Amino acid sequence: MSEMTVASKKNKGKKSLLYIWENRWLYLFVIPAFLTVLIFNYFPMPGIIMAFQNFDPMKGFFHSTFVGLDNFRSIFESTDLPRVIKNTLGISALGFCLGFPLPIILAVFINEMSSIKLKKFIQTTSYLPHFISWIVVSGIMYEILDINTGAVNKLIGIFGGSSVDFLADPKLFWIVSVLIAIWKEIGWGSIIYLAAIVSIDQEQYEAAIVDGASRLKRILHITIPGIMPTVAVLLILQAGSLLSGAGLSPGFDGTYNLGNPGNADASEVLDIWIFREGIRRMNYSFASSVGLVLSVINMTFVFIANKIANKVNDSGIF
Amino acid sequence: MLQVKKHRSEWIFQTVLAAIMIMFSVLMIYPFLNIFAKSLSTGSAMIGRTVYILPVSPTLNNYWAIFNNSLLIQSLLVSVARTVVGTMFHLVITGAAAYACSKKRLKGRYFLTVFFLIPMYFGGGLLPSYILITKLGLMNSFWVYIFPGMFSTFNFLVMMTYFKQLPESIEESARIDGANDFQIFTRIVIPVSTPIIATIALLVAVGHWNSWFDAVLYVNTAKLQPVQAVLQQIIQGTQTTTLLRNAQYGTTSANTNTFTTQSITMATLCFTVFPILFVYPFLQKYFVKGIMIGGVKG
Numbered sequence: 001m002s003e004m005t006v007a008s009k010k011n012k013g014k015k016s017l018l019y020i021w022e023n024r025w026l027y028l029f030v031i032p033a034f035l036t037v038l039i040f041n042y043f044p045m046p047g048i049i050m051a052f053q054n055f056d057p058m059k060g061f062f063h064s065t066f067v068g069l070d071n072f073r074s075i076f077e078s079t080d081l082p083r084v085i086k087n088t089l090g091i092s093a094l095g096f097c098l099g100f101p102l103p104i105i106l107a108v109f110i111n112e113m114s115s116i117k118l119k120k121f122i123q124t125t126s127y128l129p130h131f132i133s134w135i136v137v138s139g140i141m142y143e144i145l146d147i148n149t150g151a152v153n154k155l156i157g158i159f160g161g162s163s164v165d166f167l168a169d170p171k172l173f174w175i176v177s178v179l180i181a182i183w184k185e186i187g188w189g190s191i192i193y194l195a196a197i198v199s200i201d202q203e204q205y206e207a208a209i210v211d212g213a214s215r216l217k218r219i220l221h222i223t224i225p226g227i228m229p230t231v232a233v234l235l236i237l238q239a240g241s242l243l244s245g246a247g248l249s250p251g252f253d254g255t256y257n258l259g260n261p262g263n264a265d266a267s268e269v270l271d272i273w274i275f276r277e278g279i280r281r282m283n284y285s286f287a288s289s290v291g292l293v294l295s296v297i298n299m300t301f302v303f304i305a306n307k308i309a310n311k312v313n314d315s316g317i318f
Numbered sequence: 319m320l321q322v323k324k325h326r327s328e329w330i331f332q333t334v335l336a337a338i339m340i341m342f343s344v345l346m347i348y349p350f351l352n353i354f355a356k357s358l359s360t361g362s363a364m365i366g367r368t369v370y371i372l373p374v375s376p377t378l379n380n381y382w383a384i385f386n387n388s389l390l391i392q393s394l395l396v397s398v399a400r401t402v403v404g405t406m407f408h409l410v411i412t413g414a415a416a417y418a419c420s421k422k423r424l425k426g427r428y429f430l431t432v433f434f435l436i437p438m439y440f441g442g443g444l445l446p447s448y449i450l451i452t453k454l455g456l457m458n459s460f461w462v463y464i465f466p467g468m469f470s471t472f473n474f475l476v477m478m479t480y481f482k483q484l485p486e487s488i489e490e491s492a493r494i495d496g497a498n499d500f501q502i503f504t505r506i507v508i509p510v511s512t513p514i515i516a517t518i519a520l521l522v523a524v525g526h527w528n529s530w531f532d533a534v535l536y537v538n539t540a541k542l543q544p545v546q547a548v549l550q551q552i553i554q555g556t557q558t559t560t561l562l563r564n565a566q567y568g569t570t571s572a573n574t575n576t577f578t579t580q581s582i583t584m585a586t587l588c589f590t591v592f593p594i595l596f597v598y599p600f601l602q603k604y605f606v607k608g609i610m611i612g613g614v615k616g
Contacts, residue, residue, distance in 0.1 A: 019425070023423065023424065023425075023499070024499075025498055025499030025500045025503070026417075026418040026421055026423075026424050026499055027418070027424075028500075029414035029415060029417060029418035029499075029503070030414070030415050030418045030419065030424075030430060032410075032411045032414070032415070032468070033411050033412060033414070033415030033434070033468075033469045033474070034415070034430070034433070036411060036465070036466075036468045036469045037433065037434060037437060037469055039450075039454075040447070040450070040465070040466045040469075041436075041437035041441065041442075042437070043442075043450055044441065044442025044443070044446035044447045044449075044450050045440065045441070045442045045446070046442075046446075047442045047443075047445070047446025047447075047449060047450065048442055048443065048446060050445065050446065050449075057449065057452070106342075109335065109338070109339060110339070112335060113332070113335055113336065113339065114332050115332070115336065118336055118339065118340075121343065122339045122340075122342065122343050124602060125343040125346045125347050126342070126343070126346050127602065127605075128346065128347070128350075128598065129346065131524050131528075131594050131598065131601070132528070132591060132594065133527075133528035133529075133530065133546050133590070135528075135530055135546045135547075135549050135550045135553065136528075136546075136549070136587050136590060136591060138550075138553055139353070139549060139553045139583065139587045140349045140350070140352070140353050140587065141349070142553060143352065143353060143356065143580075143584070144348075144349055144352055148366065149364075149366065149367060149368045149369075150368070151348075151352060151368060151369075151370055154368045154370075183345070183346070183349075187346070191605075215331065253531070257550065257553075260554070274444060274445075275444065278444060278445045278448070279444075279445075279448060279535060284445050284449070287444070287445050288443055288444075288445035288446065291443040291444060291445060292443065295441075295443065
């Protein structure tokens, strides 16, 4: 130790070179990942500046004219905005109100089942759609919801109802797309709650049974409080996606693939708007200013939700 | 007497619950069975008819049509290529970084971990990334499917957590025998980490197999489209004519008028689901654990 403290600077330099040489493989292991993240994640960050420019790809970031907040002003002047906001919030609210509690209910139901074989079967079938792309899901849904030959409309017919064009009716798009998203993700969403339920102390249940608590009482007073911390964390995480599909909303992939000219009035959400304006119509600056507003609002929601969670039961994530 | 009553009420409860859950399961799998039945039906026989669970005039022709369709075959090859190459690159790059960052003796470890974590919360957004890809000359290149997806913070954290809990002793003995970090990583750490590597490989592979948006954004060359992107064009109704024409060219004249866009689309849909069904049992074994490790860390 005393030798180290009196060592000359030259020696120190030699030492750190030696250190790097000795650990050269570790540094070589990090470099590709470091460069990947630097290029594909950090390089685009300063690009946000184009939200304040009249960006011209030929001129680049350095020579495009600076327009201050003009792009943001034109967001609010856009005639599309009210409709897009309405669709985004509508789908997100539905996705949240239905899609947040349903996986919890599924997890509780699965947990109450006594047959292990049946339990496994239910889990296996309910996780499956999560691994299928939204393209395939939309293809499947166009088939079974078809107005003329779809199995669902045939079923409605059997019960005496008239056929419904589920995927071409703007009035139905919100609920239909959310129900499809729930079909796709409910099983996957329940895994984390199931894991939380399994980790609840079993003695609590045994004591409750001895005290004569009914099944419902045991669920309400042991299971639900036991998973509340998990629920709180997931609620906070959901808060950050209120404007891009909270709960089990179809999100960009879902709304993009289920969207068609028939339901366009109800299916154009903010993320799709950014994509259409930015990539298809090449209004780069306008679209990135919408994107910036979106991420600022989302971040704000996360912070507010986290504050509330900390205040209520100290379960915030930061 | 009370005991019997209790048993009976429990039995009734379990039966009702089982019935509800089986109905739920049917709801989950029926859509798959439905398109599978359609993929095995003769196209012309399906027109105007509802197929529930049994194929109409069963045939394998729709699947043969895929193999005779240059557009679909090409896109399937692109998808296989991006899945294999993309998964390998992802594992090597994310895995090596996770191993290095799991070592306490790596100076700058804290900085690196924060550096890798920040993109989970902040990003440039769609447009700046798009401009970047254009500037890098990755437009219409196969590598646009691979490079941006080589690293994932989530998988990095999962693997790092795993490597950290491996006992030091196995590495120490190899080091005494004169092995360097590269040899230790490839010959000792990787073999004992197969469960976590297999899990991540499967999840990344499924992600690559299913992805389509990068193709929509960055690729407009027909021969570089992955199967999901081609499927999307078919479903959205912009690709049907080519599809049918191709299908008819490739098959004998006797079959020409038995195909419909619908029947071939159904076969292609099923064809993209099969590989996932094939790896699904392996996936299911591990992904719950993966979620939990990630959930704790992330």
